[in-house]
Amino acid sequence: MNNMIFDSTQLLLDKLAQDFLRLSQNDKQSDISLSGGTTPILLFTFLAESDYAQSINWQKLHFWWGDERCVPVSSPESNFGQCKKLLFDKINIPAENIHPIHGESDPQQEALRYEQEIRSHIDSVHEIPQFDWIILGVGEDGHTASLFPGETDFNDTHLTLVATQPQSGQLRVSISAGLIENSKRVTYLALGHNKADIIYKIEREVAGSERYPAAKISSKKGLTEWYLDPGSAKWLIE
Template sequence: MDIKIYKDKNEVAVQFSAYFVEQAAGRDVFHVALSGGSTPKIVFDVLAENFADQVDWSKVHFYWGDERCVPPSDDESNYKMTVEHLFSKIDIPNENINRILGEKEPNGEAMRYANLLEIDLDRVDGIPQFDLVILGIGDDGHTASIFPHEIKLWNAEDHCVVATHPDSGQKRVSINGKVINTAKEVAFLVTGASKAEKVEAVIEKTEGSDVYPASLVNPKSGRLIWFLDEEAAAKLNQDPS
């Protein structure tokens, strides 16, 4: 586990963008699963505005780790957010964007997306392998859209699952934990004081932390990297990078 702590969310965005450029360099193809949320929004802005000319976007293929079951025009859509903050600002071929169809019936869409991953990605022990999975962590310890009350979905047989938000009841399509842990690289992007308690629990494996899906992220490759700001890392015994 590699833990990188930076001054604020803007510095996290700059440093993650540099990491992304490095990861994408020299590859014939680069398969990436994106995350939604407030931190990726800032990261996508910085990546598009300051680093776009350093990436051969024709070789980058984008997917999502999870998506809310809403139309792509809805403000809650992770896809819409990514279009606004990244895709609209870079020269990316349309065929390289593989969105989860949030407007479709959730169970059927989870099955379709799982099949898409099987077709597009190499497989390790039958599980599709991303080059990079980007994750966040919720205030409740969820990651992707695997929530604590549905932690059994982590090891679901299907590559993609239908999850239910514990408060709103909103349906979401999410990759499962096996897909996350099969990725060549996994990167957490976490900023803000509200995340500090769960960051401490997950990284330092405090008592009871195993109820948080984020604590189950443990890629077989051993390549797990955390990009944190000082607020999110406030409870850790770590020196800033």
């Protein structure tokens, strides 16, 4: 693991915001895939309520999602709905720069539609669209996006897939391991003490092991890094 352990959660959030700012200053547009779940809530809130809301050139950034629960956007479980409420509704970003997965649609049809949208908007390298930056979370079971332990086909040639959350049976639409691995940059975010155990396990996992998808999936074209706060890195620094 290429770990960046920050002295505080706030310093981690500020580094992420600086990364957004730098990308927004490029001449060309940048395509960023966001993670869902609880981890990004602090990031979205910080971006919306800090000076970065005005200093970032949002016109240059296009946003996508690593996965989405198959629920309406009005649901509190909607990854896009959460981001829209906390960030997009509060900044000046063109509607065409936002590319949500439609959780209310038929999952199989939506996976196909999203794959087509990705292909039509993002330039390909070796026939696979290449994101500039994919931000991922990690579950306490080691899953990332909706790629779950024991249920992930790491050789799937599709860009998107329909997954089932093992405990709840909830359907989700997710990007594939292959699409993530083609990204220029992959950043895993882990915040809080409840992520300390899985971070410790991933740190000690044998390279290439498929036990934890978050341990196996990394960029094959560029940088893979882990942004950790004091809570999630607890067992690495004690």
